[in-house]
Amino acid sequence: MLPFENIPDDLVPLTAHFKHLLTYATPIQPLFFFLDSIDQLTGTADKVSWLPTRMPPNCKILLSCANEEANPTVSREYHLLRRLIDIDENFIEVRELGEDLAMNVIKRWMNTACRDLNNFQWRLVANAIAKCSLPIFVKLVFAEICRWRSYTRPQETHLANTVMDSIMMLFERIEKQHGRILVFHALAYITAAKSGLSESELEDLISLDDKVLDDVYQYHMPPVRRIPPLLWTRIRNDLPNYLSEREADGVNVMNWYHRQFRDTARERYFKNLNMAVYFHSSIADYYLGIWGGGKPKPFKFTEIQRHRFNLTDKEGSADRKVPIQPLAFTNKEGVITRYNLRKFGEMPYHMVRSRRFKDLYEHVLFNYEWLHAKLSSCPLQAVLADFEDASINTDDKDSKREMMLVADALRLGGAILALHPNMLAAQLIGRLLPEIGGNPNIFMLLKACDNNGPKDCALIPLNHCLHTPGGPLKYSLEGHQFAVFGFVLTNDLRYMVSISTRFITWDLSTSDLQRDVNPGIEGIMQQLILSPDNKWAAAYSNNNQTVLLNMLSSEFVIIENPFDGNNCVTGVFLLNQNLFIHTKRKWASFDMRGNFIEHFDAVDVDDEWEILMMYMFEPTAYHIIYWSGQLTAESGRLRIDSFLNGSQATPLSYHSVLTSNKQWNRVFCCTKPNNYSVSEYKYFHDEEKNIYYWKHQKDLDCYDNYEKEALLQLKLDQRDRFLIGTAGKGFIVWDFNKENRIGIGAIYLPLPHSVRNISTRMMTSNSMMISGKHDYAVAGVRKNLYVWCLQSRQLVKVLDAHFGRIIQLEPLTIGNWNCAITSSIDRSVKVWNINNIFEPVHAGFSIFEA
Template sequence: MWPSGAGSRQPCPRESALRRAAISGNVLALPPFHVPTGRSVRVFICANPDDTEAERNALKEHVYPKLRDFCRENYGIEFQVVDLYWGIDPEEWDSPELQRLRMKLLEECLKTSAGPCFVGLIGEKYGSIRVPGEVESAEFEMILDAAVEAGLDTRILEEWYCRDENSVPPAYYLKPKAEMLKNYQNSMESNTVAKSKNDKAWRAVSEEIKRIFRTSVLQLQEKGTMKSGQAKKFLCSALEDELDFALGKQTPAFLKKCVCYIRKISNFDRFAKLPEMARYMDIVVSDDRVMRNQEAYERLLKVRDEFIPVVVAASNLRVYSSVTHCDMKLGYSQEVESHYVEGLCKQFYEDMVDIIQATVQQNFDTETDPLYDEIIQHLSLCKTFSSFYVYKSEALDIVQEYLYPSKGGRITPQVVYGGPCTGKTLLLAEVAKQAYSWIQKEMGPETDPVVIVRFIGSTDFSTDLRTLLQSICEQIAINYRCLIHFLPNKIQEMRELLVNLLGESSFHRPLVIILDALEQLSDADEARKLWWLPVHLPRTVRIVVSTLPNKHGILQKLRCLIHDEEAYVELMQRDRKACSQTLKQQLLGVKRKVTSGQQIYVNEAMAKCTLPMFVNLIYREVVHWRSHKDVDDKSLCSTVHESIEQLFYSVENKLGSRFVFRALGYITMARAGLTELELEDILSLDNSVLGDIMVSSNLKSPLRISYDFIARLKEELEGYLVERQVHNVTLMVWANRHLHLIAQKLYLSNEEDVHQMHSLLAEYFLGAWAGGRKKIFHCDNNHFASLNISQHRNPHNQQSLHGHDKASADKHSYDRQTPEQPWVFQCNLLEPDIFFVNHRKMTELTYHLTRSGRTDDLMYGVIMNFSWLYTMIKIGQFDKALSDIDLAYSYTQEKELKFLATTLRSIKLKVTKNPASLSAELQQRLLPVVTSLPKLRHLLLECDKDGPKYCSIVPLHSSMDVTYSPERLPLSSSYMQIVETLPTLAPNIVIVALEDGSVSTWDVESRQLLRQIDTARSVVLGIRLTTDEKYLVVATTKNTLLIYDNHKSCLLSEVEVKGSKHCGITGGVAFINGFTLSSHHALAWLEASKDVSVIDLLYGWPLYQFHCWYEVTCVQCSPDGMYAFCGQYLNTTTIFHLGSGDKLATMTSEFSGGFVKSILILDTINQMVMIDNEGSLSVWSTKDITNPKLMEDYDCRGDDSEVVGIELSEDQRSILICKARSIEVLDTKIWKMAEKFKAKRTEKFVAAVLSKNSQSIIASMENTSSIFVWRRDSGQCMASLIEISGAIVKLIKSTHHNLLLSVASSGVLSVWDIDIITAMSNIDKTGKPIQILQLSGREDFVYTMDGSEVIHKWNYSTGFIEMVFKHEGLVENCVLTTSGDLMVTSDDKSSQYIWHTTTGENIFRINGQKISQLLITHNDQFVVSLCEQNASRVWRLATGHKVCNILVTLQHALITTANTFLVGANKNKLLAVSLWSGSVSKKFICDDGITIVNFKLIPDSPDFVVFITSTETVFIWSVADESVCRRVQLPNNFLKNLEDFQISPNGKLGIVSKGDENINVLDLHSGKLRLVHAAGIIWRQKLSRDGRYLVYICFRNCDEDDDAGVVSSLIVMRLADGKSIGTCSLYKTPTYLCLSQRALNIIVGFEDGSIGTYTVVDRVDAALKIKIATSNSRQIVNNASQKVRPKCSNNAFKTIADCVWRESTEVFSRDSPINVSDGGEPETTTPTKKTELLQ
């Protein structure tokens, strides 16, 4: 779960005080609004709504999404803008409720934003004063008197304002607009007309109210009756009020997080008369003249040009002021405004990024430390719950007293219990919050308590006992600085660890553990039995737990463990008077009360219930009561349940039922809750919500709901919809389970709605509508019809629309501005391992995909997504990833998922240790099986796309043997008791009949018995299923067929099978000999009977009997169920019509010695095949069913063995006949034997089946416990799978899912996947270790030598062997021309061969000399054959004629690039021999006793040779000048174990390996030696052609843990920085390593004769990525489901030599070809220099 040893990390001095406070549980020391990780950037937009509409719309559309992405990617947090004017009806802009909400949210943003928090957009408009929503009675009456005194008509104030005595002090409030404007409505008018009238009426009313308030207040101010501060709230606009609140009296540090943008318009007064300018300035009409409102302008100047500059002078407040010039005619035109808006957007983005980078810190704590994240989540809940603890009780005092450490007496845990809604969680949250300070006050300030709190069930880790105990142990260990070397695997040991850690507490550091809601523990590990709870505690340890009294028997178990009654604290209903007093105090706290008449009904309600939650719900209801409200006994509910429902109904009435239904539904169904922004995003995707709240004029991109709805919803449910911090985000969740259950009942009861909502949530977390992808929104006659979400699950569906539909879709499609949802947010693309995990997607997506049944998205969007898999492993959630894959498999039953889970389990150790190797490990294992399991292709392509970010090695062809273990199910103690086993349509379900009469249906994977049939103690002879699995038919020894309903396991009918009068066995009873089923009939026959009984399955009665000529041996029905073919003795078959019972025809084979063993129907070609007991067959045409024609008689009586099994391939192209001694495969197209496999004398076949593509045979042998896989084309045994349960006695093939069932002698049933078994045979092997490997010049073919008489030609792309070149002797040397068209080889029989590699023809053979080394010049015209005994020769490849002899002996010779010299070593000499004359042209001679150990040509400088001598000296020798250019002395004993020596192309570096764990990098210029430590003992190393990379194979250290069979590792190192950029495990012993010359491809030969190919994709070589996508091996992945294996051709050598070499001459045979070259190469008499280096 957590990295091993996480608990051993000790707090260091540099750790933040907040982190230390969180880990020690000091809740009061944490920030008041958020715990350390609960952060987001929340920016409040202060502006006049009308004159900044263009700016705010542009910011909303273009800037906010970019800033959101920036914050998510760089800090893992959300960026949220609070602009309550956006999306609101302009008539609501001056609503008192909206202004009150704005001020509340402004305060929240200033206090809680992690970065910038305030942006002011100030133009030329001051804005109107606000309509007061509520005025204290004294003020209101004073204003009213002043208005009367001024001669104003006050009737409108008296009409619209009402006195409320419930306010403290009494106040006048503005009546609801909707209620007052009813008088203006006409029921006959449409909604649009009525709204227009209402808006006009409200404008008039509001302007009049503002005029009266302004005039009266100014008059009172002049008189001095009202102070300026008191008058300000009536005279200032919302803009001034918000600017003053946000910027006034703030610290300079705080003001760094604020920005103001001021837009001035020059000479704007002159344009006041233009009607359009009223949006941008305050105007007043005087004498029909429109002019600027000078009073408002003066107030604007006071704020803009006085207040803000003063703030700037005292701080670092960012203020940008711009002056805009109007259009001479149009004034502040749209063009001028657009230019300003464009500049504002750019500046806004830059400023926000700048402030965020300056104020927000990247917090990786919760990413890298899951324990810390778990602690933070519970502390977040603790702070939230404790804030609601207002109903004090004596229980708090009891627990407080219990917490104080004592010096004596027995200490046991304290138990708090009570029914639902009694306040247990709130009490324990308050205890956790106060415990630290309580103990410090009691014990002294030097005491440093540790408080650990867990709200069980609130997080995944706290629900499971194992992870709960683990996190508690680790938190204790960190606090007490205890080292946990490893975490126990067994749960009992974890409990012991906890008990031991409790002993670390002391009076200086007492320990308190608080566990809320024990009943929420899962039942895993028997957690609810509480065996794990420490009962006897140290004196300085206190444990407080809570539980429901009647859930899972938790309280009863506690009473058995803890006998002291004082340890139990019961929370019960409170005293009514006390509750009434508490309610009164709560109301006074918000300046409210209730009238005495209303109090009566409040008292009545509390007489029925005084649970804390009920009292709180009453408070939430009565706090809104006005004094004149009519209240009766129905105004308040009597139970918590009813009160919660009433609360939800009231919210629906205020905000709209559709919006509330969906909003609360989404919050409730979310697995862990939703953030505000997520809820806003999701509701903006929900067409049904938008259709309910949008008006047609607002339909534009981005189409979103206003944040106002979310803000009001949160306010209405404050205290019930609470916030919790999880992984850097703040989620909205229900405060308790009761609220959750009622919300579920009210809003998630309709299955269709729930399915649709889950689907939409899945779309959101998939990012289906992100990145500007538009979603369709239909509107019809101004009534919005929501589209069926399921029809538009992803944007690609919309692309399928055509013509008018597409145009209509585009017209009604809108961007919903939802964010992209990657699995991780990448901070730096060059550092892929530095990222923030998208925990929200991790938590929610899989859950909603499964709930909405979107199995394809689950499979390909999650499980087969490499990024998801890598991230889960990287953050230590490997086991969670496995459980998600298992979950997906349970939903989809896709065998690819099962194989993937098995694969991941096998590489767990490897990838958890090194997650970067995941892609290479997966590709190695998946490539061999992808043709059999095609849905794994998606994951392979994902590995190609994302894997190179972390591991540069990409396997192209894998020869890894598939490790596979079947599902096993023990059925009985011996196979003798198993009568029959049937596979079913479900891959994991089998039906088994035992001899005791039971017929059982088993789930093999879970080993669960699903259904069982008891056949009334009848001995079962056999069972059969109809093809649709509707009927299960059982044959018994009572000669009855029992017909069962297979799905219900109920007996439908019992039918007796009767024979003819003459049937039966002499002196005995004849039992049922066999039976078969068609779709509607059962056909059965008795022993030695000539009659077949036909039974109707539907009605369960006998229909008729078929009378045959001879005793019936088998019956087969045609696939269409029309005909029955009855096989008999004397190889006779009779055809009957199943519908009428008529006998249609009889056929007899001429091989009449035996009986018909099996009948096969080839319905596709209208043929029927009779196979007798000896394997002979006859083929009949059934085109005319009444007159079958004999087509073929095939005699297979080659041995005396009986037929044990027969199978017709799926494509009806092959028939497999398995006999005890042999297996024969017949081709049905030509009716000839295609292959025959014979068993050894001592072996017998038990059974054999064909693979799905019929290319392999899978068989089992008698008395062996293995399943063997043979390739049909080569006869090679490709795999042997051991069945650990014992010898296999039976094989049953399931054609439905290509499964193979095997029964072992021990009575164990195993289920094998034939697809996976077949995949094993797809890997070509030579069977012997690869010794030498040659890559053709075009790098399309690989040629291997394995010490045998053959050379194998492999297709580089597919990994298949395409050609075999056979030699007379053992092959010793092999060279290829540059093009790869010709190959020259030599064997130990002193022969050389020239082969044409395309046709496989041996076109020339030379005999006479044993060759030690073969070389071909770079121009492909000459061959050098070096001999150790005789003279070596240079000869022309085109003709075979000798050019010259070389008389000196050379070892490890090399040809220079210019084809001039042959350079080789001879003891203490380095010789350069001319290829023209064969004479030594240049030489270097070492001193006596010194030998040349190794030498190399410098690739880029062909005339220079680097060699090492036995004196440990490195020389650089110029061949042309015959001089030493440089000499480097190596350390003593350096060459003692020299194994390999490589030179970089420029000759500057030498790479030396000595068979140890170090790579020695030698600078040949300076002589410096650098050691680079390798991952193991180096076996081979190769330098890339460009010298940038070193590829090496190292073997594992012996002391490493067993890593699932890893033998060695292939590693690529970048020499520039010495960094290992890729690691890939090798699971076979490597025998050869080869690099390509062009791209960096790697070929490894293995001990079993297979090869593996790999490519390197370094990030610095981005262009190489194209290579993977276009490589042939990946094209196979994209093509048909099965690879087409090429036919391997065997090519023999020439038996007669074309030329025989003598000592100094060569003799050609007469029929030797004149020219053996593969193309018209020009004749050249002598070797010449090449002007270019041929690649």
């Protein structure tokens, strides 16, 4: 009896609210949840991540999910569940029932229904079950044999051998019983709908379908040209439990309860492509509202009607009593009460599939009123999905280009439009004004923005004043309320996790915010790290709290400082099954529930050394980097202590900087006193003596006198081909690909005279990346991006990237992506397309004549 007003609307707080409600279970009133076909949930991209991975007492959840090896898309939720719940005993595969169990189930059902069969009929059932004993097939067989009588003729007692054939038999029987055209069209409309149809919508569609009405009203003239409601009710009664009700766009809709029914209906009713186009086009017309609000629709009298009723006219028109379909519904005062979500969800889908692209462009994609209304009621991703769907299904290159320009403009302004959809006209005009020439659809859209935009926002720009799509800025990811102090890319490079006072996960392919988790801690998170399997994330804050986050379920644990008050947390590290927290002198391990396991003191270290960072292979194999606690070049001494299988390797001493490859068996560092030349060391194992040690391999090539300039950071690129050093006055690049190297020795790329790199902490400074084609180097210094040509070694571009200092820069070069990602104290993360950095960009103060 809790109030409904306290139920959150957003997914993240709603998930937390649901998990809190589970704790109300008691031994007297336990909670049991049965969730069937969870992979068919609609309305959210995360179909299973909201499920709790740890159940409170007196609470159980049983759910079913499809797993089809031949169709990875269908099995996506199943594999995500396997990662969420890694206990094999919790998964039971539902196989075929087998002949004995299937026959036993059917006999039990027959007894419950007070039915029986004769011996010949039972043999037919046994033969069918021998060919297929899937649960859905058994259910279809039972529904069929319940209709048999002992005196039914043998030719009428027929059973199919597959699920699809059984459903085909069911459809054929209903068509014979209720009329083929009526059943054909009714079930085809349900199958064609994107998310199902409500009862009233289906009756409206059939009432607009003259093919059905001509068949129903062959012998009489109805006073109202509309389908009698009782006809559909009879059909539905003969489809018991095969049509299920669910919620879509705020309305209860009917849809097939099982995927096999939808597939069979497509095979039966959409085999003719023209028929599929007919049904999609009819639904598009309905949501477009062509015949709504009392507008009569013309029709032709059948020959039988003209002869029977002595009609001289061949054609007539009649009001079908279907509603109008506005973008929004208003009250008497003209105030919007709700938006037409059914229209937003269905109409673009059917226009694309009926190939009505001209109507799609005019009424949807390049229509200001549509875009404004949908942005006001739906997430930005729902609007972008219409553009993506249309782009995939059209071959018109000019239209594709226009669609992508508008979609990219919406992405660039996504952070503003999510909060203030009334800024749509200003965003579109400010970004797309230079593109009106040669793009008639964009011209049509901007003209509507100019005419209709002021009613929503009076600030309409006269000139081009914002980043244009196709320029260097690909996305601006804005959602943090404080500076973004760190971000990490997942292994597949599709998602990015960023931190400030919260964890935000972004989909880099769409710029969509995937997950926003606020742990509610005090202070700013200082370091972010992901586990190797990307299931866990951890960060510590400047008030000595550590947050362990399950990336799949958004559940988190806050771990207080496991040490005394004199030992502040200075770093964290994650494995798939363990979390490690360290201070300057100690470190401790935890399990993935946040339970303390054990703590360790630094081994063989006197008071002058402090733990700078740790790298763990497993709890018994790791590297610890110690430092002297001084940032100055003279005092900044460091060393690596390595432990493997209980043995400690000979420590490697160095100064200033160090970096390693991904396996941590090859490092680059400065070991020569008073010299910043870089040396390579490899990690070896002497099997005879059973000792591990670091062995010097070579000293890297250098340019003239570079070893006199202090190095602040070393970093390897994603593929370990380039080594990049950050110095005070510029950057040094080494290319390890001897077959196609960009130069001989080290390449020095100087910064402008008044610009300098600075250290933010030991071995950390401004970063540089190499472009995907290895032709440019991009660095983030202060609030700018600096771009050098590696061939000429000249600074060729300086881009004003952020409003505040750039904190981190990382490359995103995979496939066709050639991008740089930057985070800043201006609270934003931006994705830059390096390919477009040298494209001509329209200046913010240029004037364009519309």
